Amino acid sequence: IIRYFLQGLLLIAPIFVTLYSIFALFNMLDSSANDVFEAIFKFRFPGVGLLVMFVVVTFIGAVGSTIFIQPIMDGLESLLERTPLVKDIYSSIRDFVSAFLSNKKKFNKPVIVEMGKGLGIYKLGFITDANLTEFGISDKVAVYFPHSYNFSGNLHIVDVDLIQPIKDVSSTDFMKYIVTGGVMQI
Secondary structure: OHHHHHHHHHHHHHHHHHHHHHHHHHHHHHHHHHHHHHHOOOEEEEEEEHHHHHHHHHHHHHOOOOOOHHHHHHHHHHHHOOOOHHHHHHHHHHHHHHHHOOOOOOOOOOOEEEEOOOOOOOEEEEEEEOHHHHHHOOOOOOEEEEEOHHHHHEEEEEEHEEEEOOOOOOOHHHHHHHHHOOOOOO
16 A cells, blocks of 8 residues: 555656646735736736736846847946956856757757766766867866756866767757656657
């Protein structure tokens, strides 16, 4: 009975946690937006939180890309970059998000790396910098190794001859494969 219980838990826990997280986020957004909506229009409108979030993010994206707002955004970014402690947090989050979403995606070169010649141990990762000459290193590349079941990873400097590019798999599928610990099939 305990084995069946654990098997059932193993099957439903990921689904439940995912659905609950989405539900909780939606409820938080919807509740906040509906409080304002109700104060103005005197009734509640289910789903207004999601609509408000979509409109606000889209509006910020549209306005932020105009030439009138860009100097303000550059000034704000410059201020954040000069503020102690804040600059570390801001630049790390900005770089991480832009690595996935910007036109200059960094995780687009999936590789398999042999972790020491002849050991038969390999890690999956992404080349993030193929030119390390600014560090005085010419025969190595920077490879980011995401952790499984976690949104973190390690950056290693690796000998070029230990790297084998992965060509027939999209970067998105490759990342999913790593993050799920190899459970998701490509």
